[in-house]
Amino acid sequence: MEFMTELGIALAKVIFLFSAIMGMAALLTWQERKQSAVMQDRIGANRADIFGFRAIGLFQVAADGIKMFFKQDFVPRDADRVVFTLAPMVALFFALMAFAAVPFGGVYQFGDYTVSLQIFDTNAGLLLVFAMMSLGIYGVVLGGYASSNNYATLGGLRGASQMISYEITMGATVVGILMIYGTLELQQIVSMQGELLFGWIPLWGVLLQPLGCVLFLTAAMAETKRVPFDIPEGESEIVGYFIEYSGMRFGMYFFTDFIETILAGALTATLFFGGWQVPWLYSDGFHFPWGWELALPAAAVMALQVGAFLTKTFLIYSFLLFVRWTLPRFRWDQLIRLGWTIMLPLSLINIVVTGLVLLLI
């Protein structure tokens, strides 16, 4: 009985987060088209309709999905069939796995059970996320290699070198956060961000690590392989690693990008914007710094905190979309130079400065 309940809780968490991510990713395809359209004084996709209802283009998501399922499932003659099939799954799998350690809510008491809203509560949480994100490279490289297409292979290689360059910056940036909070457990990092500075400013990571936040966002953008860092793909002119992919196999790569964008948003929210923390909301309700108090039932607190996490994630990836539709693509040498000669030294300086400040305080 005990075991079944535990299992039920774990499954409920997995299903909730998985459906939230998939739903967000599907909506993100729509949001990307619409947001870019509005930014560029256009209307955006609005033609897909059901019985004449267009629902501001939302049916386009369904139309795209259906189209992808019914497209020809093409495998090049010389391709390595097994790896070719496996590669997009690898990419998608690791992108989704990275969410396992991201806490989407706090720790709550349900009767006898203490539920931590995090799928895999481990003391190596941040390491797990980074491991999964780095393993995602294999999807790109294998996909490029197995297509037996020179352009795809080159795209995969570009992807590998780009992601390795930026992985290092990303890791080095987070060291600052680790030094401040002294833990790899994401749940703990988030709960420590609930403290208040001068009794009223929520002490989010971005206040302690502003440079780290900017660097992390940039590196995360590079990790998601999207404009301005979309050199592995180069949808419009240089062909990328998924040139030979069609149908839902391509769809998986396509989705991976969006899921990684959401992951970038979720991670930035977790590390730098207080994760599920709502300012001045504690487990028994709001305690405003100007003295007001508002008692809330535990369920409402939970809903607010999960909602806060999803909202923060949404706001951050919306910002990433703004950046994506503003900047032109980097040239290959500019990209690598930016990674190794600017971002990496800056992140190292960030570590040194953080260390000095911690020593002095």
Add this chain to the structure above:
Amino acid sequence: MALKVQNKELTFLEKLYILEVIKGLWITISHFFRNITLHILHLFGLAKNIPAAVTYQYPEESHPLPSRLRTLHRLTKREDGSPRCVACMMCETICPADCIYIIAGEHPDPQIEKYPTRFDIDVGRCIFCGYCVEACPEDAIRMDTGILDFTSYTRADMVHSMGDSALPRRGGGSYG
């Protein structure tokens, strides 16, 4: 002679890149919020005269056409409704795409002499150069219908002929 490319030297602030990114983001984000506000206002029927997008929703609303644009042909008529065309073959002769085909017949009025018993234009071949309009001595053919969508599924359907009152085939000003 080789062209010397003049690369503009970037200032220090431009080299930092961050400031320029923020400037660019400011432009796009301000466009976004301006347009999204207008879109929401339009939903409530407000500020309809300020467009939120510069695009035309094509099948429903078309781009305003310049008045001199050459569009689908039309044959003009005399006051009694008969064709102005006197079957002089000028347009057929000058047509570089060879898309006009005329068969002349004898007109009962000796002042007019000839009229076309058949006048076909293969709009699938037409290159819309407007030479036929220029060549016509009788102002019998014009290209001012404003019709741009005259697609069809077969080549045969692209031949618009006078006999079946299909010149132009769609829209206003049909020729009898």
